[in-house]
Amino acid sequence: MTTSEWPLWEVFVRSRRGLSHTHAGSLHAPDAEMALRNARDLYTRRSEGVSIWVVPSSAVTASSPDEKDPFFEPAADKPYRHPTFYEVPEGVRHL
């Protein structure tokens, strides 16, 4: 049994209450509990977090960078989803 046979985990850290968890990095660990402990030692040595998630990297499904354009295209031609699309007559306030 070698290190590489330990699965890879993605680490997400909530830096303080009121903020969401953000991706901090990854690490190898034999199980979830060790992954949490290692994540604490690796990513929060200077009080960078109040909460940690660890997720097996193999459980992440990602969009392919090749499909970048077609995949996100539907949003590109809908400027009317943004407030700046609309003209507001001068003098109208709180809109």
Add this chain to the structure above:
Amino acid sequence: MTTLLPETDRGGGPGAHEEAFDAAIAADERIEPRDWMPDAYRATLVRQIAQHAHSEIIGMQPEANWITRAPSLRRKAILMAKVQDEAGHGLYLYSAAETLGASRDELLDKLHSGRQKYSSIFNYPTLTWADVGAIGWLVDGAAITNQVPLCRCSYGPYARAMVRVCKEESFHQRQGYELLLALSRGTEAQHAMAQDAVDRWWWPSLMMFGPPDDASKHSAQSMAWKIKRHSNDELRQRFVDICVPQAESLGLTLPDPELRWNEERGHYDFGPIDWSEFHEVLRGNGPCNEQRLDRRRRAHEEGAWVREAAAAYARKHGEQDGDGRTAA
């Protein structure tokens, strides 16, 4: 550091992707793990990041050498935190290398068998307590000078790892400077010890920036790919310019009779570097090459039972409880 493995064969071929890669580099955008990239770009990054990671974990040894003999509890706690940071830096960097498709085991194996290098600086011995200060001030100082521009490296995971590393390195440099200052202002013997450490570490620190630009075989391509942002000589000059006034404040001298301010250039001139020494150490003939690698191999072998036990426990635990766990 997203560690989703790169998709090596997604069809389309390099021709279709090369343009996108070149455009991203030209636009100063970051390349991310699953983007197409030239094989040579990938290989260069794996080599550089691996060497960097190896340097971090080998670098734990010369300083750990003094943990048990630190002169106070304060200094001991600081030194332990610093050595622990170096382990952390190694792990950030190994993760970054893994996003390029390298495996952790393969990287460690290449370090242990001498097929991949680590920074030559760690093949020098730490003879006195003052060396801990000189390493923090000069070696970590040189490392920071090298690493700050790497925070803008074109490869995203490497750049992000470097941001984290640089934040932590500034503590390393300051504790070293403070330690040397205490010695320099101490007894005559303490002052002499600090001066001796600086005398021994100065030239090897200048060598950390690598060979002169005209002899550096990877530099031009790395700069074109924006992995490297400044040349070796440029960074070395920057480091010298920073150190001279800092040495004055320490009340210590730098061991270079040719060191003087050049009004015209707006930089300090410094004497020639003995590159034959650099190449000797690189070839494995430094004072501690053998000792460092032996120690690393032994630590790896002696830790094998712990890794095996943890894996066996995880297997057993997994069978009993299933894999389900809630993340909340």
